[in-house]
Amino acid sequence: MSHERRTERPDPPAAWLPSTPVAPKRVLTPQADDFPRWYQDVINRAELAENGPVRGTMVIRPYAYAIWEHMQAEVDARLKATGAENAYFPLFIPEEYLTREAEHVEGFSPELAVVTHAGGNELEHPVVVRPTSETVIGEFMSKWIQSHRDLPMLLNQWSNVVRWEKRPRIFLRTSEFLWQEGHTAHASEEEANRYAVRILHEVYADFMEEYLAIPVIRGRKIPQERFPGATNTLTCESMMRDGKALQMGTSHELGQNFAKAFDIGYQGADGRRSLAWTTSWGVSTRMMGGLIMAHGDDAGLRVPPKVAGTQAVVMVVRDDDHDRVGKAARYLAGDLVGRGIRAKVDDNVDTGFGRRATAWELKGVPVRIEMGPRDLDEGVAVIVRRDSGEKTPVPTVEVAGRVAELLDEIQQALFDEALSFQQSRTADVATVADAIEAGATGFARLPWSAVGDAGLDELGKHAITVRCLLSADGGVAESDDGDDLIAVVGRSY
Helix, strand or coil, X not given: CCCCCCCCCCCCXXXXXXXXXXXXXXXXXXXXXXXXXXXXXXXXXXXXXXXXXXXXXXXXCHHHHHHHHHHHHHHHHHHHHXXXXXXXXXXXXXXXXXXXXXXXXXXHHHHCEEEEEECCEEEEEEEEECCCCHHHHHHHHHHHCCEHHHCCEEEEEEEEEECCCCCCECCCECCEEEEEEEEEEECCHHHHHHHHHHHHHHHHHHHHHHCCCCCCEEEECCHHHXXXXXXXXXXXXXXXXXXXXXXXXXXXXXXXHHHHHHCCEEECCCCCEEECEEEEXXXXXXXXXXXXXXXXXXXXXXXXXXXXXXXXXXXECCCCCCCHHXXXXXXXXXXXXXXXXXXXXXXXXXXXXXXXXXXXXXXXXXXXXXXCHHHHHHCEEEEEECCCCCEEEEXXXXXXXXXXXXXXXXXXXXXXXXHHHHHHCEEECCCHHHHHHHHCXXXXXXXXXXXXXXXXXXXXXXXXXXXXXXXXXXXECCCCCCCCCEEEEECEC
């Protein structure tokens, strides 16, 4: 049942009258008009982040950082469940470390930030600001691993990294960003493969679908798209609301490439020395960009409840001289917090109600609870869902329980909507020409055997790339070759 505006609520300006959702016109650029501009508008108006003083850097504001902290906590718990342990390694890496693995240094060379002067003097040996830590962690693994009893070694670190971007965009591509990077060493190739696959599914993809409410395609990167120095890269690919792909996270098998470069070896039970097999994997603040673009609408951000820093806001529409509504709102917020719901009170009645409602809608708080003097007299409050804009009057004594139920419903509804959108924008085709047509607005799936080098070149002319390879049954491809492999192609960020 929808709830009509009642007389104690001040009428908003005409620009706010289209009430579901309540955001005014022209607060944000409509997605259909200019999606990149809409994205930047949301970041600014929802107070998520700003450009830093050095080109390509960003300042993450408290509201967005709270979301990142919930992402971080859940990913960290999942990593620890696989046996990984957290550590920390230096920001500065000797430049010569990177040169030991030729493909690795070649892949990262254009993005490196190199320190040549420090303490007022030119350095004898330049140091690199870490773009990733395979090299420095490999150096220490070679010291820490001596015996087969030291394996597997499963390390993770939460840190910042620097990759100098020519065309930076907040959260998506910045010269400095936050992430976690995992690095492991194993006694066999099979064990390393199993762990890399486990990270892909149990940590990354499941987290993205269950917490970020973003459906992802789990697949294998083609050789041209692999991480520099990897023998296999597994990926989670998602579709944004403009039909473009966003690579949300990757898990890499490194074979013995880094083990050879850094002499990561162990003595087996038979007394013979062997090289280890290594992996690396990571997700970053790019997931924030994915959350914005996968769920946001023309009224602003829509945050999945499981990662929302604020899951519910109790709004005082207006109050009387005795602070009756304010007291009731604070009591209700306390009830919500007592049930484990992250709730806040907005009792800033000096600012117009419409303006405040618009601000919370822009920020994407999953649930608003609106209370005024008449609501209090009638023993009700109005619950507003951010995902659908639906308004429902609910007896005050039932509000906390209903909000708890709604958070689960909203979480699922956001996932279902994103999945439906992805499916509606994905076409099964037989030729590269048809894939180019479908790739203009979404994804295309076609036989990998129908692509070839000429097909890759033709796709590239239209800014379309192979996002990943799937097996015939839709699972992750186990090799780069095979007549039954399916290629997923599309434009990307």
